[in-house]
Amino acid sequence: MKILVISNNSFSDVYNNGKTLKAMFSEFRKDELCMLFFRPHDEISASACEDYFLISDKEILKSVFFPRHETGAVIFPSDSMAIKEELMEQRPKMQRTKLRQQLRDIVWKMGHWNKRKLREWIEIQKPNAIFFVGSYCKFANRIAIALHKQLQIPMAVYYTDDYVVNAKPSIYRNSLIKSYQKLIEECEQFYAIGEEMADAYAQFFGKRFNPIMNIVDKSEPCPKQESTSITISYFGSLYYKRFDAIVKIAQLLNDRKTHIKKMYGINIYTSSMITEEQKIQLEKFGINSKGFVKGDEFKNAMKATDIFLHVESDDEDYIRLVKLSVSTKIPEYLMAYRPTIAFGPKEVASIRLYDKIDSRMVVFSNDKESLDCRLNRIIQLINDSSLRDELAQIGFDYACKHYIREVVARQFKNSLIKMTNEPTLNMAVL
The missing domain is CATH 3.40.50.2000 (Glycogen Phosphorylase B;)
Known part of the structure; x- marks a missing residue:
C-alpha cells in the first residue's frame, strides 16, 4: 500500500502543520508514503517520507509564459538547505487577502502543472489512495480531483482550518464552498482537526467527519522544580x-x-x-x-x-x-x-x-x-x-x-487501509 499525500506543506519535524501530518502518518513506513506539496520549506522531514514532489507558485508562473517548461521537481529532504537559501532571497511573506488568493488561483488555472515530470514520478510511486489536506486554495482542490480521476484510486480529505463555515459572505467564499463540495463528493473518508470542526463540517456538507488532532508520544511526568x-x-x-x-x-x-x-x-x-x-x-x-x-x-x-x-x-x-x-x-x-x-x-x-x-x-x-x-x-x-x-x-x-501518537496513528492507518480494501493492522498489540 502507498498513500499519495497532497498538501500545501511538507512533512516536517519543526513546523506545526507538517508536524501534525508526520505524527498522523507515523505508523506508516517511509516507503508507504509519497507527497505532492506546493509551499517551499526549509525543513523537510526525512524520517517521515523520502519521496517528495514540489510544485511552487514560482514554477507555475513560469509555465504561464513558457508552456513547455517542465513544472515542478522531485525534492529530497537533503535539498532543504538549498530551499532555505532561495527563501531567504525572496521578499518577506505578504499577508493573505482574498484578492491575492483570487490572483493566485487565476495563475494556477492558467499554468500547467500536470507535466511529464509529475506523471513519471506518480507512475514510479504507484499510490493506492490519496490523502488531501484541504485549504483556502481552490487550485489544490482541482489538482486533487484531477489526480483522483486520473489514477482511479480512493481519496480522503482533512481540514485543519475553516475558510467556509464561519467566513464572511463573499464571492470568493461562495466559489470556495462550491470547490469544497466538488472535492468532498469525490472522497470516501473525511477528517477535521477537533470535534467542533468535525461536527460543524458534518452539518454543513452532509458527510460524517472524523476528528483528529496533533498527537504526541507518551512521556513520563516531569514536574517543574520549584524556583524563585x-x-x-x-x-x-x-x-x-x-x-x-x-x-x-x-x-x-x-x-x-x-x-x-x-x-x-x-x-x-x-x-x-x-x-x-x-x-x-x-x-x-x-x-x-x-x-x-x-x-x-x-x-x-x-x-x-x-x-x-x-x-x-x-x-x-x-x-x-x-x-x-x-x-x-x-x-x-x-x-x-x-x-x-x-x-x-x-x-x-x-x-x-x-x-x-x-x-x-x-x-x-x-x-x-x-x-x-x-x-x-x-x-x-x-x-x-x-x-x-x-x-x-x-x-x-x-x-x-x-492524544497518544501510537494509539491514534494506528487507528488512523487502519481507517485508510479499509479505504484501500487491504487487511487492517492488529490493534491488540496496543
Missing part, C-alpha cells in the same frame, strides 16, 4: 493579532502585580517578524523575545517553562478564522506536564478546549463579567506551586486519554 521566579512561555506564530493578545494579558497581569507574590517573566518564542513598534511594547511590559527555537533548544525551552501561554485575538475577523481550529501546540503542552494560561475569546475552539479540561487555566478576553474572577485564578496559578502541579497532572491525564 516563574517563567511563562508562548511558542508559535504571531499571526491573527496574537501579538496584541500577548501584550493584553501581560498588561492585565502587570496591573495586578501587587497581588502576585512571585517574580515572573513572559517569553515569546516565534519565527514571526517583530517590528520596532512591537519591540517597544515588549519592553514596556517586560516581555522577552527569544526568537525561533527547534530541536533540543525547543525541548529545553519547554522544560524551563513553568506555565505555557496560549492566546487568541478577540478581533471579530480573526475569531471567524480560528473559531473551529484547535491549536497543534495543545497536546504538546499537556504532555509536557505544565499548566497553561489560555487567554482568548470564548467562541474559539482552542480556548473552549482548555476550559473543558480545567476552567482554572482560562481567561475569556471578551467576557468582562468573568474577567476579574478568572484573572484572580491565574494569579493564584502563578503564586501556588501545588495548584500548578495539580493542573499539570489534569492536563497530562487528558493528553494520555486523547
